[in-house]
Amino acid sequence: MTQTEIRQTIFEALRKIAPESEPQQVGPNENLREALDIDSFDFLNFLIGLHQRLGVEIPEADYGKLTTLADLIRYIEARQ
Amino acid sequence: MGEFRMPSLGADMTAGTLVQWNVKPGDAVKRGDIIAVVGTEKADIEVEVYETGTIETLIAKPGDKLPVGTPLAFIRVAGEAPGPTLEAAPTPEGAVAKPPRRLRASPMARKLALELGVDLEKIQGTGRGGVIEQHDVEQAAKARVPVPSAPIAPAPAQAATAGMRHAIALAMARSNREIPHYYLSTTIDMSKALAWLEQFNQKRSLEERVLPAALLLKAVATALEQTPELNGFYADDQLKISKEIHLGVAISLRHGGLMIPAILFSGQKSIAELMEALRDLITRARSGRLRSSEITEGTITVTNLGDLGVETVYGVIYPPQVALVGFGNIAERPWADRGMLGVRRTLTATLAADHRATDGHRGAQFLQALDNLLQEPEKL
Secondary structure, eight states, rough: OOHHHHHHHHHHHHHHHHHOOOOGGGGSSSBHHHHHTTOHHHHHHHHHHHHHHHHHOOOOGGGGGGGBHHHHHHHHHOOO | OEEEEOOSSSOOOEEEEEEEOOOOTTTEEEETEEEEEEESSOOOOEEOOOEEEEEEESOOOOTTTEEEOOOEEEEEEOOOOOOOOOOOOOOOOOHHHHHHHOOOOOOHHHHHHHHOOOOOOOOOOOSSOOOOOOOHHHHHHHHTTTOOOOOOOOHHOOOOOHHHHHHHHHHHHHHHHHEEEEHHHHHHHHOHHHHHHHHHHTTSSSOOOOEEEEEEHHHHOOOOOHGGGGGGOOOEEEEOOOOOEEEOOOOOOTTTTTTOEEETTTTGGGGGHHHHHHHHHHHHHHHOOOOOOHHHSEEEEHHHHHGGGGSSOOOOOOOOOEEEEEEOOEEEEEEEEEEEEEEEEEEEEEEETTTTTOOOOHHHHHHHHHHHHHGGGGGG
C-alpha cells in the first residue's frame, strides 16, 4: 500500500468517527486528536477501524507514538 | 387499563413531541420494549414501556407536542379483559383527545393553581393514583411561559443546538438555584491502577481493550457501596438513597452540547462489562438512539474531561441527583512518597455534592474509598 493509499484509509477511518470533520485539512505534523477533537473513546474506535481496514496490530504501548498523521503513516508503513 | 404517558426525560423537561410509534393497536408489548420515539430539546429518545400487555389505543399522533404526563396510549395489561375499542377522536393539530376523568388534587396544589391561574383540568397528576400535586402545578405554570418566536427561522442543526443549550440551561440554572454545592478534591496516584490495566489489556484484542475511564467507573460504583448517601436523589425535602447504582455518564456530542445517559446497574458490572456498556452508550448517544430509562434513571453523574488536558473538574450536579464525580487528566506529576520525590502518573478526582443530602465528612470518605480502591485495582 502506498503512502497515499494509507493516508486515504486513515481519512476514511477518521470520517467514520468524526463525520463532520475534514481530516485532509489537518497538517501532517499537527496533533490529530486535538485538531479533530477526538476523545480517548473515539481514538480507540479509530484504531479499531484502522486495524479492520489494514490488519495492522497496534499494541496499547504504541498509542503515544501515534499523535500526528505523519506518525501514523510511518507506523503503518513499517508494519505492512 | 394502563396508560403510557409522555415521560419526563430531563430535569426541566415540560413537554415532548411524539416522533413515531413503533407499535399499533393490538400489538403485544412487554416491559422494557421500545414502543415510541419522543423528541426533546436535546435529542430524540427511544421510550420504553413499563407494563406488559396489549396496545389498546394510540391516543397521540406523531408530531403532537404534549406536556409531560399526558397519556399517549392505553395498554390493556396482561390478564385484563379487552375493553371497547376506542378510536382516537380527530383532534386539531397539536391537541389530543383526553378521556374524561375525576379531578383529584392536593389542597396545596389547588391553592397554588388558583394563585398561578393554572387550569387543573389540563394537568396530569404524578402523585399516587394520579393525584395532582404542588410540583405538577409548578411544572404546568412553567410550561405555559410563551417562547418568543425567532425573527429568522434557524437551520435545523442550529435549532437542535439551540434546543440542547436551552435544556442544559434550565437544568443547570435549577441546580445552581436549588442545590447548595460543596466541593472536595483529591489527587490519586494512578501508577498501580494503570500498570494493572496495561497488564489486563495485553491479553485482549484491540476491540476488547479497556480504557482507564471504565476502570474509574468501576471504582466509583464500588466506592458508592461504602457511601450510599451520594447515590440517589433529593426530593420532597429529603434524601432518597437509590438501592441500585446507575452511573450517569456525561457524554459530549460532536455537534455541541452533552447528554447524561446512565449505565444501568453499574454496580453489578465488571470492568470489561462497564467498558462495553460505555462503548454502547457513547455510540448511541452520538447517533441519537438513547432509551428513556437511560435518560431518567441515573443516580449520580460521572464526568471525565481529562482528554482535553483539564486538571480539575468542578461539576454542577444534575438535579435531582445529589452528587457528581469529576475526573481530570492522567499525567506524570511530581509525587512525594516517604521523603522521596519522584514522578508518578496521577489524576485529580473531584466530588461536587449536595450539602442538603450529605456533609463534607461523608464526601471525604467517598474520595478516600475511591483512592484506596484504585491502589488495589485487582480487587475491583
